């Protein structure tokens with residue numbers, strides 16, 4: 325059931341020329357976004373790009389100093405209460421109490437939201453179960469692993485199912501298994517009807533979860549589209565090769581350099597090579613180039629044990645879009 329005051333068919337988020345400066349630093353510099361309701365939307369960008377600042381303005385925690393932002397049709401400046409009633413935020417630096425157990429945290433927060441004692445216990449148990457935390461329910465949060473910690477943070481922010489959930493870098497610093505668990509939770513949240521605005525520094529995360537992605541750099545959106553469109557516009561991936569025999573590495577290197585037209589890197593592992601498949605100057609896609617390179621290696625009698633075409637990294641995305649790597653931090 326939509327809340328009262330829902331403006332029918334309004335996008336979950338709509339911004340026009342949204343801006344925020346800190347002194348001379350234009351942290352958010354004219355951002356236009358449309359986040360359709362019921363989807364996961366990814367804001368992808370490196371450190372200091374302005375992601376958290378955008379989220380804080382949308383969550384009414386920070387006043388924009390230019391442009392317009394609406395959440396489900398409600399202006400963040402003129403109707404902050406209507407916005408707040410629809411959103412929830414899981415911050416980059418989260419808010420549960422370290423000294424309390426998982427259950428105690430969720431029950432406390434549910435009580436603050438007006439649940440009865442019994443309802444609060446029930447909701448807490450339900451969320452802990454859904455997020456795979458039942459066994460850790462009675463353990464203090466400070467004894468949780470990083471992945472468990474993110475999961476309890478997210479569960480705390482969806483006690484009352486929000487219409488729009490902001491997840492600010494939910495998996496930064498997590499190991500692959502914990503990242504996967506968080507991703508499953510995000511999918512679960514969306515399946516329950518919540519729109520998710522996710523910030524991330526990882527292209528693969530945005531690709532896994534988001535229907536659309538905006539790439540943000542120095543406070544501006546520099547690319548927007550579906551993950552497929554974005555990757556197609558970048559037209560590149562990384563080829564990883566593992567050979568049976570280290571003696572064949574120089575020959576393999578020559579074949580890959582010739583076929584892919586890029587420099588080939590020798591990994592520390594003496595049988596491994598890595599090369600960028602840059603499809604931008606070619607009428608064939610990266611996958612076609614990679615498979616042809618693989619065929620050429622076989623023709624040359626080189627035994628390949630493992631061959632993969634990985635996604636472009638955020639660095640490669642930024643190199644393609646801005647001619648500089650994402651890791652070059654900008655100090656304004």
Ligand SMILES: Nc1ncnc2c1ncn2[C@@H]1O[C@H](COP(=O)(O)OP(=O)(O)OP(=O)(O)O)[C@@H](O)[C@H]1O
Nearest residue numbers: 346349351369370371372373374375376377378416
């Ligand atoms: N409260 C603040 N006061 C002054 N400057 C700020 C403040 N918050 C953010 N900034 C600056 O605004 C810019 C954008 O910061 P923001 O935190 O939005 O980036 P981000 O994309 O979330 O980065 P990260 O990936 O590191 O979290 C940065 O240059 C940052 O130093």
Ligand SMILES: [Mg+2]
Nearest residue numbers: 375376377416
């Ligand atoms: Mg941030």
